[in-house]
Amino acid sequence: MKFFYADTMDVVDLNYDFIANYRSPERDRHMDGAYPHELLVSPPYxxxxxxxxxxxxxxxxxxxxxxxxxxxxxxxxxxxxxxxxxxxxxxxxxxxxxxxxxxxxxxxxxxxxxxxxxxxxxxxxxxxxxxxxxxxxxxxxxxxxxxxxxxxxxxxxxxxxxxxxxxxxxxxxxxxxxxxxxxxxxxxxxxxxxxxxxxxxxxxxxxxxxxxxxxxxxxxxxxxxxxxxxxxxxxxxxxxxxxxxxxxxxxxxxxxxxxxxxxTSPLLRAFKDGRDNYFAPDGKHYSAFRVRQLHEKKLKKRIQSGDVDMNIVAKYEKVCHENLRGYARDEVSLNVVLDYLCQYEKLISPSANSREYYRRTLLDKPWEKCPCNICKTIGIDVMIFGGINRNKRRGFHNLYVFHEKLKGVRKMNVIRVPCIKTRQNNENYIFSFVANGKDISKFASISRIKRDNMKLVGYQRPEIEEHIGDIKSYLESRDAMLPNSLVVAFNKKLTFIKESCVCSYSTLGTLEIPVGGEEKVGWIVDGQQRVAALRGLSKDSFPVSIVGFESKGDKEEREQFVFVNNTRPLPKSLVYELLPSIGTSVPPKLKKRQKAYRLLERLNLDPDSPLYNRIKTVTSRHLGTANIKDLSILKMIENSMGNGILNKYNDGVEEPLKILKNYWSAVKEYYGKAWGMPPKQSRLTHGAGIISMGYIMDSISYRLSERWSVVPVRIFLKELDLLGKEIPWIDGRWSFSNNMVLPWNEIQNTNKHIDLVTNYLIRKYKSNCKRVNQ
Structure with missing residues (x-):
């Protein structure tokens, strides 16, 4: 981490007279001036x-x-x-x-x-x-x-x-x-x-x-x-x-x-910062003493306008300088110095009050503790705010202190974390520790899978931006938690400092993870999408659990990667059934599904529902009556929420639930025999029938929307009568056209067949509506 100093002809007069405040009369500013690297023993950058x-x-x-x-x-x-x-x-x-x-x-x-x-x-x-x-x-x-x-x-x-x-x-x-x-x-x-x-x-x-x-x-x-x-x-x-x-x-x-x-900031802060003008080697910052000089442009204008008396200014400038040097020699008391500094400050800036800042600087005497050539040469003058030669020298000093701090940072080649080292098998150890999720990229990289001269390299898939976005949105929430550990393979022997034994196979201590090299010491085996999300958090810190192991090479890393990622994914039905109980902390793409599943849950669990215990979910599949797939009902509800009658009800649950109960109660009553059969024996309770009949619910509801906000069961029954009972739910043939005739049980839960059945039902319904209206 090299530091480049952005120079703007920042030189000072080598022979400046600090007592008389006098520059060398015939000097060339650049040729006779000194850069920071010339004034200090070695370049401060x-x-x-x-x-x-x-x-x-x-x-x-x-x-x-x-x-x-x-x-x-x-x-x-x-x-x-x-x-x-x-x-x-x-x-x-x-x-x-x-x-x-x-x-x-x-x-x-x-x-x-x-x-x-x-x-x-x-x-x-x-x-x-x-x-x-x-x-x-x-x-x-x-x-x-x-x-x-x-x-x-x-x-x-x-x-x-x-x-x-x-x-x-x-x-x-x-x-x-x-x-x-x-x-x-x-x-x-x-x-x-x-x-x-x-x-x-x-x-x-x-x-x-x-x-x-x-x-x-x-x-x-x-x-x-x-x-x-x-x-x-x-x-x-x-x-x-x-x-x-x-x-x-x-x-x-x-x-x-x-x-x-x-x-250039260390230099600029010497005379542009309101308070922290002097950087001390111990990390503290101090205020310089503002002693305005007669030749300053702003002060000269005030003198010329009669706002300030030149003789008083000259007196205070001289006395403040003398007192500060006297204090440095232990010849003038602290309060005398402070009184004159603050009186002069009030004269120039009546609302200013720097007494406590100056007191701290005077008491600590930081210039005496600094080993830089500037502080050793000019002493307390480095702390006096006024004139290029003092201000820039203080800036050069700041460059020195900053560069020394940078040298110290460069030596920080490890991150230390509390850790439990556990022996799992023979001499195989795992290291369980917690680190800031935003710092993981300092020691661990992604090993992308690719081909290099026909040879397989790496093992990780590309990042999935949508998935990363969902994780990030959740982690930004107030109560977010990430309890599952990331897995990192380390390609170097780790330094573990033992502190105490927890049990026969685990030891508590400190793990030192190398950082700062061109190549990272770790590879992320599991959790790359989480790491990408953590990296983009607006929060400065999000501690996460990490399990690391010392890798013997690519082969072992790939074995662990395949083992970790080859587990069977959660059934969608299980994930969806959990949604209503999660609250608001769900990924954006699941918000709509969460609302839809809440309706499904009520349809399945409310005793007055026509679908009571009929929907086959993870928790109800043991029931003999549960034979209509939850994903079919979910799809029907989501379709209506997106472009159907339920789209009118974005906030509440009760009205859309009432519509669903009324409609499916009418379907249950009107197509009693077909409704009572399982999907293998009835295309009404099959996915294709449920979804297609959902579109009929929307058609009926929209047709009657001016008269009814929630269509009653009896009205739905009358409308279903227009559709008629001669639908091949359990026997017969589907006559979609002269060239498209299918046996009742060949209808499958595919988009093509759902379109065919839906269009068939809607044409039949609309045709009979026209006939009745005539």
């Missing part, structure tokens, strides 16, 4: 980044003079930046310098400022080690835009521009045979879209990808994007994050295989 937009020359705000721009392209970035030190002639990759467009500078423009050709020229002339393809930033984050119909046109066009520019960029670089490594920029609006465009660039030949538009995103959004991308692209592909500034969350991102990132 691993690489540097220069944006084309920061160079200027296009009529916009820039940080370089015209002469400096030409010298940069003439001498090259290495010599210009004097990085890692003046005259360095070692391997360029040891201290990389990256170039990008600086796309935030034209974020509000319809089109980017620079052409692909211009950018390639710029990178080549500057001699960068890495060059980023042109992009156009997408700030929004909205997974709903994954549906192309919902994605705003300007969002889609920016994504398309970015991916197409990357392809043109690589083609042009290959044609010119440039020396820099091409980094393909990726923009997106969701984890899925970032992964999609990343794969598109991988297929085009990119081996280094840079992900933009994330600097202002929430931490969990950035995490979700990186985790999703890492799971969808090959492990050897390098990943760079632009504008990454989540320093307190560095350890959280470790293990996601982020190759590099860039930022």
């Amino acid at each position: 691993d690489g540097m980044l220069i944006s084309r937009a920061a160079i200027g020359g296009d009529g916009r705000t820039n940080h370089y003079t015209q002469g400096q721009r030409f010298r940069l392209t003439r001498e090259g970035a290495r010599k210009f930046l004097r990085f890692p030190y003046k005259g360095y002639n070692g391997p360029p990759e040891d201290y990389p310098i990256m170039g990008d467009c600086g796309s935030y500078s034209y974020i509000n423009l319809e089109k980017p400022l620079y052409s692909v050709d211009e950018i390639v020229d710029f990178y080549d002339s500057c001699g960068f080690t890495h060059g980023v393809s042109p992009d156009h930033i997408i700030l929004g984050m909205n997974p709903k835009w994954d549906n192309a119909r919902l994605c705003p046109e300007y969002i889609a066009s920016r994504a398309a521009y970015t991916v197409n520019s990357a392809k043109i960029f690589m083609n042009m670089c290959k044609k010119r045979k440039v020396q820099f490594i091409q980094v393909g920029a990726v923009q997106g609006w969701s984890p899925k879209s970032y992964a999609k465009y990343a794969n598109e660039l991988v297929e085009h030949g990119y081996e280094y990808l840079g992900f933009g538009g994330l600097s202002k995103k929430l931490v969990h959004d950035i995490y979700d994007v990186v985790a999703e991308v890492r799971c969808k692209i090959p492990s050897h592909i390098k990943v760079h994050i632009f504008g990454f500034n989540r320093f307190r969350d560095l350890d959280r991102f470790h293990g996601l295989d982020i190759t590099s990132f860039d930022s």
